[in-house]
Amino acid sequence: MPRLFTALEIPRNLALSLSLLRGGLPGARWIDVENYHITLRFIGDVDGRTADEIVDRLDRIDRPEFPLTLTGIGSFGSKKPHSVWAGVAPSVEIHALQAEIERMCQRIGLPPDPRKFTPHVTLARLKNCRLDDVVHYLSGRGNFQTAPFTVPRFVLMSSKESVGGGPYLTEEVFPLREVGFGSSSSIAELVPAKGFY
Secondary structure, eight states, rough: OOOOEEEOOOOOOHHHHHHHOOOOOOTEEEEEEOEEEEEEEEEEOOOOOHHHHHHHHHHTTOOOOOOEOEEEEEEEESSSSEEEEEEEOOOOHHHHHHHHHHHHHHHOOOOOOSSOOEEEEEEEESSSSOOOHHHHHEEEEEOOBBOOOEEEEEEEEEOTTTTTTTTTEEEEEEEOOOOOOOOOHHHHHOOOOOOOO
């Protein structure tokens, strides 16, 4: 059974901006551009019946679309960094959406997610990277920021077991309610010909 998680997609133009952060860090395994996303809730391996119930519940979420900005970069694992990420500017809406998904998961019997929700886009996984190299890499790129983009939907994705960093497959799409504010990125930019970002 595939591992499931809910996520926000990254528009193509912003994924290309993120891709410019690749390189310059020995020992980093860079995530493919088409696999960039913001994980909302890791669900894990579930049976078919639970997966169907998850889809049914997610389909009932009724929230408006919202703006989001990617800003800053950092790493997880203070003494022994294991990943490098791009951050997300503070957003009440993304936390509200994530909290609703978390409540829904617990209502159907999934254990609570033990990790504090820290929205980010993983750029690279690190193996045997020197702390000095990571600090040097981050110090030269700390002012990274994208233009705001509109989040028009969230998705249920799957990943193959034991393959960290993709490939990911979009299983279901859940539109958010349109509110009509302007945006530099549209839904058309989220859907390249070969699949989803």
